[in-house]
Amino acid sequence: MTTSTKPPQREEQHKAVKLFPSRLVTAPKGVQGPYKTPRNHVFRDHRKFGFSNIMLVLVVLFLFTPLFVVVGYSFNATKGMRWAGLSLVWYEKLLFGSAELWRAFGNSLLIAISSSMVATFLGSMAAVGIKWYKFKARTYIQITSFLPMVLPEVIIGISMLIFFTAVKIPLGMFSIFVAHTTFNLPFVFLLVSARLEEFDFSIIEAARDLGATERQTLLKVIIPSIMPGVTSGFLMAVTMSLEDFVITFFVSGPGSTTLPLYVYSMIRYGVSPVINALSFVLILGIMLMALSFRRFLKTIAASS
Amino acid sequence: MKGFDVTVKDVSRAYGAFKALDNVSIEIKKGEFFSLLGPSGCGKTTLLRIIAGFDSPDVGSVLLDGRNIIPLPPDKRQVNTVFQNYALFPHLSVYENVAFPLRLKHIPETKLDTKVRDYLHLVQLDAHLDKKPSMLSGGQKQRVAIARALINEPNVLLLDEPLSALDAKLRQNLLVELDHLHDQIGITFIYVTHDQSEALSVSDRIAVMNQGVVLQVGSPYEIYESPATDFVARFIGETNLFPAVVTKCEAYDKYFMTTLEIPELQAEIKVTDYDELKQGQQVSFTVRPEKLKITGHKPSRVGKDINLFSGVVEEPIYSGFQTKYYVRLDNGTVVKVQMQHTNYMDEGPDIEWKDQVYVSWSAEDGYIVEVIDK
Numbered sequence: 130m131t132t133s134t135k136p137p138q139r140e141e142q143h144k145a146v147k148l149f150p151s152r153l154v155t156a157p158k159g160v161q162g163p164y165k166t167p168r169n170h171v172f173r174d175h176r177k178f179g180f181s182n183i184m185l186v187l188v189v190l191f192l193f194t195p196l197f198v199v200v201g202y203s204f205n206a207t208k209g210m211r212w213a214g215l216s217l218v219w220y221e222k223l224l225f226g227s228a229e230l231w232r233a234f235g236n237s238l239l240i241a242i243s244s245s246m247v248a249t250f251l252g253s254m255a256a257v258g259i260k261w262y263k264f265k266a267r268t269y270i271q272i273t274s275f276l277p278m279v280l281p282e283v284i285i286g287i288s289m290l291i292f293f294t295a296v297k298i299p300l301g302m303f304s305i306f307v308a309h310t311t312f313n314l315p316f317v318f319l320l321v322s323a324r325l326e327e328f329d330f331s332i333i334e335a336a337r338d339l340g341a342t343e344r345q346t347l348l349k350v351i352i353p354s355i356m357p358g359v360t361s362g363f364l365m366a367v368t369m370s371l372e373d374f375v376i377t378f379f380v381s382g383p384g385s386t387t388l389p390l391y392v393y394s395m396i397r398y399g400v401s402p403v404i405n406a407l408s409f410v411l412i413l414g415i416m417l418m419a420l421s422f423r424r425f426l427k428t429i430a431a432s433s
Numbered sequence: 434m435k436g437f438d439v440t441v442k443d444v445s446r447a448y449g450a451f452k453a454l455d456n457v458s459i460e461i462k463k464g465e466f467f468s469l470l471g472p473s474g475c476g477k478t479t480l481l482r483i484i485a486g487f488d489s490p491d492v493g494s495v496l497l498d499g500r501n502i503i504p505l506p507p508d509k510r511q512v513n514t515v516f517q518n519y520a521l522f523p524h525l526s527v528y529e530n531v532a533f534p535l536r537l538k539h540i541p542e543t544k545l546d547t548k549v550r551d552y553l554h555l556v557q558l559d560a561h562l563d564k565k566p567s568m569l570s571g572g573q574k575q576r577v578a579i580a581r582a583l584i585n586e587p588n589v590l591l592l593d594e595p596l597s598a599l600d601a602k603l604r605q606n607l608l609v610e611l612d613h614l615h616d617q618i619g620i621t622f623i624y625v626t627h628d629q630s631e632a633l634s635v636s637d638r639i640a641v642m643n644q645g646v647v648l649q650v651g652s653p654y655e656i657y658e659s660p661a662t663d664f665v666a667r668f669i670g671e672t673n674l675f676p677a678v679v680t681k682c683e684a685y686d687k688y689f690m691t692t693l694e695i696p697e698l699q700a701e702i703k704v705t706d707y708d709e710l711k712q713g714q715q716v717s718f719t720v721r722p723e724k725l726k727i728t729g730h731k732p733s734r735v736g737k738d739i740n741l742f743s744g745v746v747e748e749p750i751y752s753g754f755q756t757k758y759y760v761r762l763d764n765g766t767v768v769k770v771q772m773q774h775t776n777y778m779d780e781g782p783d784i785e786w787k788d789q790v791y792v793s794w795s796a797e798d799g800y801i802v803e804v805i806d807k
């Protein structure tokens with residue numbers, strides 16, 4: 130535009146802008162031409178052998194050394210801590226001579242999957258109900274549903290035991306299933322609630338607007354869009370159920386030994402290297418699962 | 434012309450004692466780009482939801498191509514909506530979001546695929562088919578929402594402030610695209626906005642609403658140049674607005690030359706109007722800043738229908754293509770004057786801060802507007 134009749138300070142501004150476009154204005158004195166800001170030194174630090182890197186290595190060592198030891202000894206030819214050469218005897222024994230261990234593993238899987246499915250169903254329904262409907266006992270239910278999460282497991286275990294004895298439910302697979310469903314519920318509830326928290330109600334109207342009936346809206350929009358919360362709730366429940374020892378210990382009966390219980394009973398007679406072999410098999414299995422879930426978890430992250 | 438006409442007839446909707454819509458009647462023509470304009474909370478979304486079928490009026494009817502659609506559920510109306518917050522399905526990709534309405538109708542896969550790609554091409558999203566909505570920018574989300582609403586080939590497209598979440602520059606671009614899209618498809622667009630410049634720039638006609646009432650329906654030109662009420666005058670563009678009393682009203686062959694007494698200016702001014710007004714009637718007087726002339730010296734010849742005041746420049750605001758002056762008149766009132774810098778070789782804006790100036794306007798450039806409390 131024009132300059133001659135404008136007030137003088139505007140002219141100065143004009144010049145300043147022409148010399149140094151605003152993002153280059155930080156050029157230090159004496160620097161001519163386009164000027165790049167130097168790379169931030171803070172971000173360079175991690176390439177050096179600095180404090181944070183040493184800590185990282187130490188923590189990783191601390192976490193994984195026991196695992197490496199266990200894996201190493203699973204290939205040992207003898208029992209005990211003395212190294213006697215590479216061998217697969219313990220794997221052989223694990224696969225062909227440990228029927229009881231596999232039965233316990235089967236029990237664990239059965240309970241984990243069945244109780245997680247029931248807990249996922251109930252927990253999701255509870256989350257939806259508490260989020261979308263208003264009724265009196267709402268806050269009360271919300272608070273009590275978190276109790277199993279904060280109470281010490283021993284207390285839950287004992288109270289379950291007392292309860293089962295009182296109502297004359299025999300201790301066994303069924304009682305374990307009930308107990309696991311109970312302590313899994315709040316986790317599913319929490320994860321689905323979190324998902325519902327960001328549920329955008331207008332997508333229901335959008336679906337109706339685009340020609341979906343109420344049924345189609347439920348099946349094609351509402352359920353799929355809260356599915357990531359439901360699935361992560363389910364996975365969480367499976368994990369918790371598989372590894373639970375304390376509560377299961379109280380409510381199990383004859384013939385319903387789960388894997389953690391069985392491993393514990395084996396250890397009481399000295400650590401058998403079969404457990405080492407089992408550990409390695411489990412580590413491998415879990416790593417495979419984690420890798421295949423990574424893709425899945427990424428899509429969850431993307432859609433939330 | 435494609436699309437349906439939409440008639441809103443005597444629609445009222447109250448939430449408890451609060452009237453969100455109060456006896457609203459609007460006739461929207463086939464293929465029109467019609468805007469509902471009003472401040473936040475004036476009932477625009479409520480009216481749109483009633484047309485789409487998410488809400489029903491307490492009384493009144495909505496006719497689509499002459500047929501009352503109030504009893505129909507939303508999925509049975511040939512109306513689609515672009516929501517204020519886009520309402521994309523988070524679990525579906527861009528492609529599947531747009532394909533959603535077709536999948537419901539079990540359209541064969543090959544036909545569906547071509548159609549979805551066509552519509553995504555129409556809104557220039559060919560490169561983002563597989564992305565999830567959470568990976569898109571605001572403008573892209575908005576375009577997915579438009580493609581999804583258009584793929585059903587509705588006869589009316591409702592748009593609820595689709596650009597409000599975007600930055601000014603992008604908003605301008607998308608607005609132009611939207612207008613272009615409207616020209617291409619030719620169906621009726623009902624566009625809700627609280628941004629007057631948006632409404633003015635693309636609409637065929639505008640309904641200005643406030644507090645659940647429609648104040649004026651007209652072309653952007655009509656709404657801007659002859660506002661019906663003082664609210665419309667203030668809401669659309671910038672203006673100088675003063676309460677006034679009619680002192681004289683002389684009839685000429687095509688108009689009335691009205692003389693108004695304006696207490697704030699401590700003066701009488703002249704204004705032409707098409708209605709005869711009674712002496713002593715309370716009205717408002719409005720004149721747009723760009724209609725005022727500002728000069729450093731007293732105009733040599735002052736016609737009898739020129740209103741002239743003198744004052745001092747209190748604040749000049751230069752913005753490149755124009756300068757806006759706040760001028761304090763001798764009687765103490767501040768008026769806004771806008772001066773376009775069309776050609777630099779003309780007399781430049783040598784008027785500066787604290788200069789003594791003269792402000793004038795012709796009787797034809799002012800307007801008398803009704804005073805109502807909405």
Ligand SMILES: Nc1ncnc2c1ncn2[C@@H]1O[C@H](COP(=O)(O)OP(=O)(O)OP(=O)(O)O)[C@@H](O)[C@H]1O
Pocket residue numbers: 448453471472473474475476477478479480627
């Ligand atoms: N469900 C409801 N219950 C009570 N009041 C409501 C309800 N929905 C809307 N209102 C009221 O009705 C009025 C109009 O709301 P509406 O959503 O139509 O405004 P709007 O013009 O779309 O505003 P904005 O530009 O902010 O979107 C508002 O004052 C609002 O508070």
Ligand SMILES: [Mg+2]
Pocket residue numbers: 477478479517593594
């Ligand atoms: Mg709204």
